[in-house]
Amino acid sequence: MIEKDILDYVGNTPMVRIRMEEFGNINLYAKLEFYNPTGSVKDRAAYYIINKLFNLKEINKDTTLIESSSGNFGIALSAYCRKYGLKFICVVDPHINRINEMLIRCSGAQVIKVTEPDENGGYLLTRIRKVKALQKEIENSYWVNQYGNPYNAEAYSETLAEEILEKMDHLDYIFLGISSGGTITGVSGKIKQKFPDAKVIAVDIVGSVIFGHPPKKRFIPGIGSSMVPDILKSAKIDDVIMMDEVTTIRMCHELVNRYNIFAGGSSGSAYGAIKKYFTEKVPGKEINVVTIFPDRGERYGDTIYNEEWCADFIKNHSELKNL
Ligand SMILES: Cc1ncc(COP(=O)(O)O)c(C=O)c1O
Incomplete structure (x- = not known):
């Protein structure tokens, strides 16, 4: 008998071989996280966190979940909250892209868009302040x-780490894009338990402050952050590669042209980081x-895969280094 609904099919995503002819010594394997039910790696966090909170009785069916997210986590939480009958408020800002906002709204979340820039000229602090105010206002609410x-x-x-370990008899390197730090913190520890010599390489984007670089406006969502995530303290990172957005765009195009992998920005960043690292x-x-x-x-139909936007972006950001 079939009992599962679509959102129970989180994880167990395919892992594929990418044959980079120019790097004969590298066996590259990519875990395709866009096979998750709402389309991203963030399904894992949304599904796991909600179940964990229910099991620990930190939330109940009347809890309102609140989160600040303009991207994949907002989309995943909206869907999983609806599955479990929870109310969800997603705090976003005017930079949210049209498709993500549509997906979050479609999945039944209440969307609150802050409009006041914060003292740094961005919206992060305004969003966090809004979340904290909502938490105070709403009884039985939980900030994810x-x-x-x-x-x-x-x-x-x-x-994710367990699934990777199941497939690999030996592992030398893992390259992971970073934003909240959840993926790299969770995966790095587990990977090093089995393969202590494996190197964990964090992939970040120019303009992100996670590794102490100066802030700069970023246009491609999903990778990078305007604050240093707390959870990153327990990550086991051996090296960091900073990618720029122009190269990221080019690498996304290369992934689809050479390997038929139509992926988002952080995938292009990770693929580009691998090429950059092993070229040197x-x-x-x-x-x-x-x-x-x-x-x-x-x-990324309005950005990375929009020819006009890309031509303009590349023209206006020629200071960025090409791979
Ligand atoms: C497209 C994309 N890539 C990479 C990441 C990074 O994952 P994490 O937040 O676990 O560091 C995210 C997280 O939102 C994402 O949406």
């Missing part, structure tokens, strides 16, 4: 707080490299 909630990292340690550090022997492709390209 992906940047500080240890269950975010635990979700990836318990699911040519492996002297055959190595196994794993990466994650967190979401699909459709969500």
Whole structure:
């Protein structure tokens, strides 16, 4: 008898081989996280966190969940909250892209859009202030707080890392895009338990402050952050590669043109980071490299996969280095 609904099919995503002819010594494997039910790696966190909170009785069926997210986590939480009959308020800002806002609204969340820029000229602090105000106002509410909630990292340690380990007899490197830090914190610890010599490489984007670089306006969502996530403290990171948005766009186009993988921005960043890293550090022997492709390209139809937008963006950001 079939009992599961669509949102129960979280995880167990395909892992595929990417044959990079120019790097004969590298066996590259990518975990295609866009096969998750709402289209991204964030299904894992939403599903896991909600179930964990119910089990620990930190929430009940009358709780209102609140989160600040303009992207995949907002989309995933909207869907999983509806599945479990929870109310969900998603705090967004005017930078949210049209498709993400539509997906969040379609999944039944209440969307609150802050409009006042904060003292840094962005919206992050205004969004957090709004979340805190809502938390005070609404009885029986819970702020998911992906940047500080240890269950975010635990979700990836318990699911994604296990699935990777199941497939790999040996692992030399794993490259992971970073935003809230959940994926890399959860996966890095578990990977190093089995493969202590495996190197974990964080992939961040120019303009993100996570690793102490100066802030700059960013145009491609999903990767990078305007604050340093708390949960990152327990991540085991060996090296960091900073990618720029122009190269990210080019790498997304290369993924679809060479390998038929129509993926989102952070996938292009991770793929580009692998090429950059091993161009500078040519492996002297055959190595196994794993990466994650967190979401699909459709969500970037107004940016990465819009020819006009790309032409303009590349023209106006020629200061960014090409790979
Ligand atoms: C497209 C995409 N890539 C990468 C990430 C990074 O994941 P994490 O927040 O676990 O660091 C996210 C998170 O939202 C994402 O949406």
